[in-house]
Amino acid sequence: MGKFDVIVIGSGPNGLAAAVTLQQQGLSTLIVEGSPTIGGGMRTKELTLPGFRHDVCSAIHPMAMASPFMRSLPLKDYGLEFIEADYAAAHPLDNGDVALLHRSLERTAHDLGIDGSTYKRLISPVVSRWGSLAVDTMGPLRFPRHPLDLVRFGLDALKPATWTAATFKTQKAKALWAGVAAHGIQPLSNWATSAIGLVLTAVGHRYGWPIPRGGSQAIADALAAYYLSLGGQVQTGQWVKDVRELPDHKIVILDLTPKQMLNINGLAFDDRYRKQLHKYRYGMGVFKIDWALSEPTPFKDGQSQRAATVHLGNTAEEIVRNEAASHAGRAVEKPFVLFTQPSQFDKSRAPQGKHTAWAYCHVPHGSETDFTAAIEGQIERFAPGFKETILARHTFNPKQLETYNPNYIGGDINGGIMDIAQLYTRPTLSLTPYRTSNRSVYLCSSSTPPGGGVHGMCGYQAARIVLKDHFNIEVKL
16 A cells, blocks of 8 residues: 555544644555444444434534534535534433523523522633633643633632532532533542533533534544545554554554553553553443434423433432442442433434434443343433333443444443543653654554543644654644
């Protein structure tokens, strides 16, 4: 295939982002992907019945348009269209109430009643300063471009989410906060778990929690189409076991987590670096279900049907307790469930009059326990009659997820736990964690800052370092 400046192994959002960034600067690049199709966590398939299109991994994308990198690309010109639901998120409670994350910060605060002023004080600065905060938080540790904004953010972000929840008076506000913070897939008593809640809530107000028309594969296809238009090349169906099998190249960038890095031959890492990779920690896994449905999910409150994501876990106290138990390796009867029904907003996902639904819960790392009944029980709890609408289902336990996508070690979809010890020093203790001990090998996966999510910033940051180290090119968003 000729000689390349850079070969990127893996075509998830970060692999694609790295390749795009390099190709934009005129380098010759090749993406090598083991699966028959590109996309990593951005794939859409008929998992249940013909005509029902399900997102295999990610489905709702709060960070897609909040990412400085993604916003810089002309992806709309390559077919990508996002749909916005009436609400970014809904959180029903057993008492019949429902907390709503509106696009409007003012409406959300108004709905929270006596907690509205506390909510605005917490979230409003992040909404208004997201442009500067995104630049300083979605990358490695370094002196910030906007230090005062970052300090203000850090004073709230470094707190455990449980501390922040305690500043609210009502169960409704506490539950809304806990549900959003629980996207971090770790105990909410951990330091810095408030950062996840702050960011996802703020970008919900600023950009919404968008749904890609046609499914998450549309994001991958648009990125790939733009990349190919720049002259890039893609090779699918090739699992790389030894980098010496690759075409001639100067640099390799890995969209892989540490465990896979250690399994590839020819990378020539030194012993110290290998030891650090061996010590890298993975977090909870997920158990995921996709359903083909005969009708919309009959939520009791009525408004949850109109939300991009529905958080099913009842009170903050219940969510905190069950997330801690799952992290400790215990199976829980009423897990925190993240649920979405894309066909409510995108009719291309299912045959006329029918629907698709998608959900997952956090489970012990590598668990092979079947959580189907537990997840469906949580949905039935807030939407009586849901089980009668099921035409077919497809399940993934953590082990099956890892088989499907080897980056999901033990079902960990974040590429490693994102606690305070691995928030920025991931996967190694380094100010430039995209570099490895081999000067010709770099890392761009979600195991580098800023971690998991479809935002491409890990890939962009890795490519930026490659350009600076080897080609004397400076790029900046």
